[in-house]
Amino acid sequence: MVSFPPCKINLGLNVIEKRSDGYHNLETVFYPIPLNDIVEIIPANTTQFIASGIAIPGENSTNLCLKAYELLRSTYNLPAVEIRLHKVIPIGAGLGGGSSDAAHTLRLLNQLFNLQLSIVQLEGYAQQLGSDCAFFIEDKPMLGLGRGEILEPIQLSLKGKFLVLLKPNVHVSTAEAYKGVKPSTAKPRVKDIIENIPLQEWKHVLENDFETSVFQSHSIIRKYKEELYATGAIYACMSGSGSSVFGIYEKPFDFKGNDLIWSGLLTQ
Numbered sequence: 001m002v003s004f005p006p007c008k009i010n011l012g013l014n015v016i017e018k019r020s021d022g023y024h025n026l027e028t029v030f031y032p033i034p035l036n037d038i039v040e041i042i043p044a045n046t047t048q049f050i051a052s053g054i055a056i057p058g059e060n061s062t063n064l065c066l067k068a069y070e071l072l073r074s075t076y077n078l079p080a081v082e083i084r085l086h087k088v089i090p091i092g093a094g095l096g097g098g099s100s101d102a103a104h105t106l107r108l109l110n111q112l113f114n115l116q117l118s119i120v121q122l123e124g125y126a127q128q129l130g131s132d133c134a135f136f137i138e139d140k141p142m143l144g145l146g147r148g149e150i151l152e153p154i155q156l157s158l159k160g161k162f163l164v165l166l167k168p169n170v171h172v173s174t175a176e177a178y179k180g181v182k183p184s185t186a187k188p189r190v191k192d193i194i195e196n197i198p199l200q201e202w203k204h205v206l207e208n209d210f211e212t213s214v215f216q217s218h219s220i221i222r223k224y225k226e227e228l229y230a231t232g233a234i235y236a237c238m239s240g241s242g243s244s245v246f247g248i249y250e251k252p253f254d255f256k257g258n259d260l261i262w263s264g265l266l267t268q
């Protein structure tokens with residue numbers, strides 16, 4: 001059985017407060033982008049994980065696909081499987097690729113072994129694997145609260161707009177990015193902006209709190225954001241903790257550049 005885990009971008013991101021468990025409460029809108037990995041799961045005599053495509057740092061045993069399998073196996077006594085992952089989504093880019101692979105592994109196992117887990121139950125397992133993992137159980141635009149695992153519907157349509165997604169060759173650690181932000185509760189709400197302010201105005205009001213410190217250490221990301229605006233983007237922003245950055249355009253646009261990783265029309 002095969003699935004095609006997409007990635008996500010964050011439309012605005014407020015880091016609200018540091019929590020006693022070391023995580024941060026945040027407010028963001030997750031939006032799915034059809035730049036996809038491929039996960040295939042087949043019953044096997046012994047459990048194994050086989051990766052191809054972009055190299056994933058770390059041992060295979062630490063891969064989130066296997067962690068997702070182990071999580072369900074511990075409760076449902078699952079048989080051995082072979083999990084094949086073809087990696088397309090750039091790693092550590094603020095695109096949530098690992099979380100998406102994990103969520104889609106849960107979804108595939110649910111189907112393959114007829115576990116009859118509901119969306120809410122699958123989201124519960126996903127939360128244990130990563131803060132933004134639950135979003136990928138449904139892959140539709142959602143407001144993300146708490147650590148990112150509390151999902152609420154949002155009124156938003158970018159259907160027909162065109163997106164350009166760039167990934168400069170720099171790596172930003174998520175944990176370091178959180179350390180570089182001063183949390184604040186006194187910011188305009190992402191939800192209010194997205195639901196009530198026209199897209200054309202977002203560039204004046206919708207922010208990603210990670211940008212200030214991440215741009216200081218990686219000026220190429222700021223440069224790319226400026227380039228997106230210079231080529232006509234209505235709104236441009238870094239995704240998550242970086243290093244990818246996206247621009248939303250009114251019409252299809254042939255962006256030229258080596259670090260272009262995806263462009264296309266939005267459908268949601």
Ligand SMILES: C[C@@](CO)(OP(=O)(O)O)[C@H](O)COP(=O)(O)OP(=O)(O)OC[C@H]1O[C@@H](n2ccc(N)nc2=O)[C@H](O)[C@@H]1O
Nearest residue numbers: 023024094095096130131132147148174175178240241242
């Ligand atoms: C920043 C965001 C925004 O969507 O995305 P990415 O840039 O990673 O894609 C997410 O919050 C990333 O979520 P995720 O990548 O699942 O994070 P996790 O693996 O759970 O946590 C990695 C580390 O980030 C920090 N962390 C993460 C989430 C959060 N709400 N507060 C935190 O402080 C913690 O130090 C944690 O140890």
Ligand SMILES: Nc1ncnc2c1ncn2[C@@H]1O[C@H](COP(=O)(O)OP(=O)(O)O)[C@@H](O)[C@H]1O
Nearest residue numbers: 057063064091092093094095096097098099101
């Ligand atoms: N299937 C996977 N795909 C990508 N990264 C994975 C995967 N499993 C575990 N990881 C680990 O997760 C980290 C980055 O996750 P990723 O989702 O690519 O980035 P981000 O958190 O920036 O969105 C890497 O350090 C990588 O070793």
